[in-house]
Amino acid sequence: MKLLRTGQRQIQFELAPSEKALLFHLLQLYPLVPSAHHRLSKGRKMPDREENQRLLEESLQARRQENRQQVDAMLNETGRFVERPAGYQVSFTRGEIEWLLQVLNDVRVGSWIALGSTAEHPEMEPEMSKQTMSHVMTMDIAAFFEMGFLSAVSGEFQPGHE
Amino acid sequence: MPTTATPEVLPGIEQDEQTDSRTDLEPGYLVICWDDPVNLMDYVTHVFQTVFGWHRKKAEKHMLEVHKNGKSVLVREGLEKAEFYVHQLQKYTLHATLERDSK
Numbered sequence: 338m339k340l341l342r343t344g345q346r347q348i349q350f351e352l353a354p355s356e357k358a359l360l361f362h363l364l365q366l367y368p369l370v371p372s373a374h375h376r377l378s379k380g381r382k383m384p385d386r387e388e389n390q391r392l393l394e395e396s397l398q399a400r401r402q403e404n405r406q407q408v409d410a411m412l413n414e415t416g417r418f419v420e421r422p423a424g425y426q427v428s429f430t431r432g433e434i435e436w437l438l439q440v441l442n443d444v445r446v447g448s449w450i451a452l453g454s455t456a457e458h459p460e461m462e463p464e465m466s467k468q469t470m471s472h473v474m475t476m477d478i479a480a481f482f483e484m485g486f487l488s489a490v491s492g493e494f495q496p497g498h499e
Numbered sequence: 500m501p502t503t504a505t506p507e508v509l510p511g512i513e514q515d516e517q518t519d520s521r522t523d524l525e526p527g528y529l530v531i532c533w534d535d536p537v538n539l540m541d542y543v544t545h546v547f548q549t550v551f552g553w554h555r556k557k558a559e560k561h562m563l564e565v566h567k568n569g570k571s572v573l574v575r576e577g578l579e580k581a582e583f584y585v586h587q588l589q590k591y592t593l594h595a596t597l598e599r600d601s602k
Binding site: 370375376377378379380382383384389392393396397400435438439442443445446449454476480483484487488490491 | 542549582586
């Protein structure tokens with residue numbers, strides 16, 4: 338993943354063919370985090386606790402649907418990824434990078450939950466199998482793209498740097 | 500409609516007392532971000548900047564507090580706004596909750 342150009346509105350990257358395939362694979366996995374994972378509060382003294390929890394789940398569900406539609410549109414958009422001799426050139430607006438970060442982090446956190454490592458049991462070591470290895474690799478690949486996008490939007494990732 | 504101006508500070512009532520009474524009338528809610536071993540430090544910093552509009556140093560300070568102390572109180576707000584912030588943070592899959600401020 339190489340940053341080519343940073344503009345006020347758009348940021349252009351170059352992806353190797355294997356990186357493009359991995360990014361598409363991650364996007365197709367979305368969403369992975371179960372709705373019940375999110376709790377509004379740990380306390381029991383909250384007013385209208387159940388109602389507010391329901392509103393949170395509805396709000397997250399609406400965002401997931403919106404993100405899923407954007408993912409589908411991106412995956413099916415012809416001409417978004419332009420093939421070049423070195424790989425694929427692709428431009429994202431800063432707004433698109435924002436929802437891509439949400440999507441990628443959902444896939445990362447969802448894989449972590451699938452490994453059994455909830456916030457209450459962070460010390461749990463998953464038993465290694467083909468299935469758990471796949472989750473671990475998904476987490477690492479999602480982190481790779483997240484860091485690429487974060488470095489680009491923060492200005493730390495200079496054009497031409499891989 | 501009467502047009503008599505209301506003094507901002509009533510005679511005999513000190514400003515501090517007025518400030519304190521706000522806490523009783525409008526309970527505060529703390530928006531807390533909890534540590535987990537999955538969210539990347541740079542990602543957490545970025546989300547704080549995006550959701551609260553903080554500059555990078557302030558966002559990093561809170562991110563490090565989460566990392567080192569297990570949690571960080573991000574803001575204290577009324578219920579509606581605190582809920583809004585928790586919704587925003589959870590859309591980024593951060594482990595955030597709101598808790599009633601007992602102080």
